Amino acid sequence: MSNLGDNLLVKDLYMYDRLLKMRYCFICICFSDFRVSSRCFNKPHFLSQWTDVEAQRTRKPVTLEHECGDFPAKVEIQVRPKTGNWTNFYFPGIGSSQRDDDRNKTYGGIVYKYNKDEVVLFIPGANDGYSSGTIIYTGASTWRGPVAQRESRAQVRTLVWCPGDLPSPSHQSQWIPFNNSGIGSFLEIPHNQGTFPDLITVQIRQEGTEWLSDGIGSMSALKPDSTTSWGGVIYGYNRSHVRVWAPYRKNGKLFSADDGWGSSTESWSRGLVRIKSWKVTNMHYVTTQLNQNSNNELPLNTVYNQNEDFMIVKVLADNGNNKGFLFPASGAVQNDDGMSAYGGVVYAASRDTLRIWTPVLSGSRYLIYINDDWGNSMYPQTSISAKLLIQIWRSTTCAASTAPLATPSTSINQKSSKSVSTTSTSINSQTSNSNLKSNQAQSSKLSTTSPVVPAAVGGSLLLLAVSGAVVAVVLWKKYRRNRVVSETKEEG
Structure with a gap:
């Protein structure tokens, strides 16, 4: 017993x-x-160590494993000078090269792509042309800014937010076919928010692979022709739609890291596009007017934690075919040819200051530039005045409780969308209008809204x-x- x-x-x-x-x-x-x-923004899942890179010497792409096991929700590349007085200012990476080494004109930047496991960085390096590529470049006499920087040696690191590190997007589209030919090179996709999203991501997936790149905000290609290697996907958005342009002539590709980017010979002609949008609360932001005389060094009036926070810098078109559309700023000058048409806004940020570089606005140089070589010639843009919007997401930034989760959209306007009217220049959503109008060139206070637990x-x-x-x-x-x-x- x-x-x-x-x-x-x-x-x-x-x-x-x-x-x-x-x-x-x-x-x-x-x-x-x-x-x-979680409905709130978290720290990046992956923060790499600083890696030394040198233009013309770091020949092979730099590969970093991010360990998401899924497509990242957001990837940020931070580039800083290795020595000197401005090692605390970080430049972002760029979603595609718009230059090769065929002309002896300086260009800069670090191009990146990513998949479910890795982020790959492409460093400037001559292939069969001139050794004119650098890591950091803010332009010569045809660009204006607080300082002139040209750095061949620098340090780079990667921040990766996995899908679970950001709030669930309030809208997400399906993967939509996209290419660099005719009508297939332009998309107009509704984001169904009814107001300006606080964040839009445009991810481009190479056809037949799991490699992704990110969209860019303006054209800076240097007189492209049928033998030039260049590319990128430009996007902008307003209160209702996202417009997406790919190069559709002169050998332009959806993504390029070819001929002038070390040993890489990579370019994509066909792929898929997916957009996601977010509305959030308690976000810090600064706005200012951009023109020929605008201030090129702005106080953030807050502490930007470069290890954890996420900065978004956007340019609002206040005229033209894309009036009322926001475009992302960039991380390097790739064209400073005084005889060439180009555009863009380049920025670098420290813990408390944002620096911006803009083209000298004379001749054919613009803050936002999209010419007829893009998107089947739909909605070209030449802006010599605009507004700059700086947003900082902290780990306490949460999704707006009133934002509905929309189902994937299949409604796409292409050529017929030319009849769609654009919105006005004012950002007049309930949460953005009064703040944006009253805070040009000033910082708004950080909202005290507490994170909401479901x-x-x-x-x-x-x-x-x-x-x-x-x-x-x-x-x-x-x-x-x-x-x-x-x-x-x-x-x-």
Whole structure:
């Protein structure tokens, strides 16, 4: 009888232990899922070490494993000078090269692509032409800015936010076919927000692969022709739509890191495009007017944590075919030819200051430039005045509670969209209008809105805890009952 009782006790204790472990495991999984389903912005999942790179010497692409196991929601490349007075100012990477080494004109930047496992960085390096590529370049006499920088040696690192590190997007499109030929080189995609999203991502996927690149904001290609290697996907968005342009003539590609980018010979002609949009709360932002005389060094009036925070710099077109559309700024000058048409806004940020470089606005140089070589000649743009919007997302930045999660959109306007009227220059959504108009050249205060924890998750955790307690009580009673039965049999 004693052996029988011991066996019962051992068996019950084993079951009790297993159920408790399952309960704790379930709780851990639930907390893990809470992070995935969080409505707030988290620190980057992956923050690489600083890596030394040198133009013309770092011949092979630099590969970094980000460990998402899925397509990242956002990738940021930070480039800083290795020595000198401005090592605290970081330049962003760029989504595609618009230059090769065929002409002896300086260009700069680090181009990147990524997939579910890796981020790959392409460093300037001559292939069969001139060794004129650098890592950091802010232009010569045809660009204006706070300082002139040309750095062949620099350091670079990568920040990667996995899908669970950002709030769930309020809208996400399907993967839409896109190419560099005729009507297929322009898309107009609704984002269904009814107001300006705080963040739009435009990801381009190479056809037949899992490699992604990011969109850019303006054309700076240097007189491209049928033998030039250049590319990129320009995008801008207003309160209702995202417009996307690809080069459709003169050998332009969706993505290029070819001929002038070390040993790389990579370019994409066909692919897929996906857009995501977010609306958030408690975000810090600064706005200013851009023109020939605008300030090129702006105080952020807050502390920008370059290890954790996410900065977005955008340019608002206040005239032209894309009036009221926002375009992303860039991270390097790739064209400073005084006889060439080009455009763009380049920036670098420290913990408390943003520096901007803009073309000298004379001749054919613009803040936003899209010529007839893009998007089947749909909606070309030449802006010599615009507004600059700087946004900083911190780890407490949360999705707006009123933003609905829209279903994937399949509505796309292409050539017929020419009849669609553009919106006005003012950002007049409920949360952005008054702030943007009253804070040109000034910083707004950081909202004190607290992060909101989804009630459903909290309720699930409470229910799980109560259920676990009930299971524990039942098992303990069973254990006591079996113990009494065992002791009674032993006494008998």
